[in-house]
Amino acid sequence: MSKINLNTLRELKSSKARFFSVTLLLALAVFIFAGLKATTPDMNQTMRSEYDKTNLADAQLNNSLGFTGSEIESIQKNKNIKSVSKSFQTIAVTSNNKHAINIISNPEKLSKFTITKGREPKKDNEIILGEQLRGDYNIGQQIKIKHNDDLKQKQYKIVGFATSSVYMKKSNLGQTNLGDGQIDAFAGV
Amino acid sequence: MSEEFIRLSHVSKIYNAHQDNEVRANDDLNFNIKRGELTVIVGSSGAGKSTLLNTLGGMDSVSEGEVWVNGIDIAKFSEKKRTTYRRRDIGFVFQFYNLIPNLTALENVELANEIAKDPLDAKKAMKSVGLEKRMDNFPPQMSGGEQQRVAVARAIAKNPALLLADEPTGALDYHTGKKILKIFQDYVHDTGKNVVIVTHNSLIKPMADHVIEVVDGKIKSDVINDHKTPVEDLEW
Numbered sequence: 001m002s003k004i005n006l007n008t009l010r011e012l013k014s015s016k017a018r019f020f021s022v023t024l025l026l027a028l029a030v031f032i033f034a035g036l037k038a039t040t041p042d043m044n045q046t047m048r049s050e051y052d053k054t055n056l057a058d059a060q061l062n063n064s065l066g067f068t069g070s071e072i073e074s075i076q077k078n079k080n081i082k083s084v085s086k087s088f089q090t091i092a093v094t095s096n097n098k099h100a101i102n103i104i105s106n107p108e109k110l111s112k113f114t115i116t117k118g119r120e121p122k123k124d125n126e127i128i129l130g131e132q133l134r135g136d137y138n139i140g141q142q143i144k145i146k147h148n149d150d151l152k153q154k155q156y157k158i159v160g161f162a163t164s165s166v167y168m169k170k171s172n173l174g175q176t177n178l179g180d181g182q183i184d185a186f187a188g189v
Numbered sequence: 190m191s192e193e194f195i196r197l198s199h200v201s202k203i204y205n206a207h208q209d210n211e212v213r214a215n216d217d218l219n220f221n222i223k224r225g226e227l228t229v230i231v232g233s234s235g236a237g238k239s240t241l242l243n244t245l246g247g248m249d250s251v252s253e254g255e256v257w258v259n260g261i262d263i264a265k266f267s268e269k270k271r272t273t274y275r276r277r278d279i280g281f282v283f284q285f286y287n288l289i290p291n292l293t294a295l296e297n298v299e300l301a302n303e304i305a306k307d308p309l310d311a312k313k314a315m316k317s318v319g320l321e322k323r324m325d326n327f328p329p330q331m332s333g334g335e336q337q338r339v340a341v342a343r344a345i346a347k348n349p350a351l352l353l354a355d356e357p358t359g360a361l362d363y364h365t366g367k368k369i370l371k372i373f374q375d376y377v378h379d380t381g382k383n384v385v386i387v388t389h390n391s392l393i394k395p396m397a398d399h400v401i402e403v404v405d406g407k408i409k410s411d412v413i414n415d416h417k418t419p420v421e422d423l424e425w
Contacts, residue, residue: 003292003300010291 054165057085057110085110091176091183092151095144099133099184100176102167103151106188111166113188118160121189127156131163132170132185162188193257194383195222195245195351200254200264202240214240216406218254222399227377228385229394232403238387239284239355241403245385246353247275259350276304280344282354286336288328294339295324301346314346315339318372334365341372352376352384359388363425370396370420392425 001009012019050056061067061075067086076084088105106113106120113128118139121128129137137143137158144155164186167173173183202215214237222228232238243249244256247263250271256264263274275281288297298311315324318338328336337357344352354373358366373384374396386397394400395418402410 003289003296003303006296007289007291014291 050165054112054114055110056165057107060111060166062089083109088150090148090150091178092145092148093178095146097146097180099136100178100180101129101133101145102173102183102186103127104186104188111164113162113164115160115162118158121156121159124189125153125156126159126189128160128162128188129158130167130185130187131161132167132173133187134161156189192224193221194224194226194259196220196255196257198255198257200244200256201252202237202244202249203252206252213406215244215251218408220401220408220411222383222385224383225377225381226383226398227374227396228383228399228401229397230385230387230401230403231389231391231394232409233389236403237406238389238403242353242355242385242387245351246279246281247271248281277306278350280347280349280352282337282340282344282352282357284356284359286328286333286340288336288339288343290328293325293327294320294331294335294342297328297339298343298346301343301348305347305349307348309346309348311342311346314342317345317375318342319368333360334362334368337361337365337369338372341369345372345376350382352382354384354386356388357386358390367420367423374420390425393420393423396420396423 067075072084072086075081085107087107089102091100091102093100115128116131118128127143129143139158139160141158142155143158145151145153147154167186173186176183197218197220200215200218201213204212204214216237218241230238230241240249244251244264245258247266250266251264254264255262259278263271266274288294289300292300295311295315298314301308301314302311312321312324315321318341320335320338320342323331323335323339328339331339337360341354341357344354352373357369357373361369370386370393373386376382377384377398395414398414398417400410400412400414401408402412
């Protein structure tokens with residue numbers, strides 16, 4: 001062994017504890033930096049796979065007056081568009097004024113819901129709530145809605161909870177002039 | 190007529206040149222050393238002897254002048270070339286030993302094997318300084334004289350063209366000092382290579398072939414000694 005290596009080896013042997021502590025400190029620093037670096041691609045990948053799984057729409061057209069049949073046809077005919085899905089959407093406030101909910105009719109093909117508990121709503125008075133309201137309501141409970149021109153029912157039975165790749169945030173999913181100004185959750189009927 | 194081995198020409202080492210606190214450690218030195226000479230450089234503390242030795246050994250650069258060693262002007266060397274020169278052609282014995290504390294005496298001498306082109310056997314070098322029994326001791330376990338002898342063995346084992354010693358007997362007693370000087374004397378006699386010893390002890394001047402006296406950075410006298418006295422017969 002060359003003398004310089006021999007010298008280094010003997011120095012380390014005589015101060016094992018110090019060598020070990022410094023190594024541990026370095027390992028900690030490396031661990032933190034590696035973790036920070038790995039988080040971005042990790043998050044990107046998770047998002048990517050979630051979007052692919054739920055078939056997230058590339059664009060969403062909203063019109064408060066609705067679309068006519070011919071308008072929808074011309075959109076479907078456009079050769080750049082692969083798939084079109086139709087849905088109704090309205091914002092409702094619970095009767096106790098606590099939550100403003102963005103209620104969507106179940107999108108079947110694009111931007112699908114992922115059910116985390118319970119089942120899909122089958123009857124007209126059933127509703128599935130977003131995970132944002134998981135702590136506030138239970139399955140089987142009735143949720144009462146303040147009067148809304150677009151909704152037939154005044155109360156719905158909660159049959160399950162779901163996540164949507166469109167509404168991933170935990171709070172403030174958008175603005176509204178009902179309730180307290182912020183949309184708290186989405187729901188599907 | 191032996192040829193010239195070392196020649197210094199108008200060599201100066203100046204710190205803080207052209208300023209108020211300019212210091213001329215070596216001031217316009219000129220001398221020649223022939224091949225195979227045992228040279229002693231004497232002077233009191235601060236005279237500039239160690240600076241001169243460092244110049245010869247490639248440890249320092251010079252501010253002015255030419256330093257010819259074995260036909261090459263080392264004053265013109267770059268850092269890298271000076272390092273190679275130091276490693277291959279010079280054996281240096283320091284005043285404060287500079288042994289590596291984590292290596293045994295034998296391993297310290299074996300260092301020479303790793304950096305010199307044609308080294309001597311480390312064990313033989315240890316024997317020639319009289320330390321066959323202390324080869325596996327670490328420097329902190331040895332006395333000053335023994336450590337200095339290990340340093341001398343390390344320098345000799347390199348088989349250098351030029352052996353330099355900076356106050357080798359500075360920290361040693363009379364008898365041990367004599368032992369060390371005898372090693373240098375025998376080295377010149379047996380190998381015909383040059384040895385330059387720097388010392389402030391002017392009583393050992395008679396053992397040298399060539400005595401150079403340095404005062405205040407300048408050369409005071411440059412004397413060839415025709416009638417040498419062997420170290421054993423010296424008294425101081």
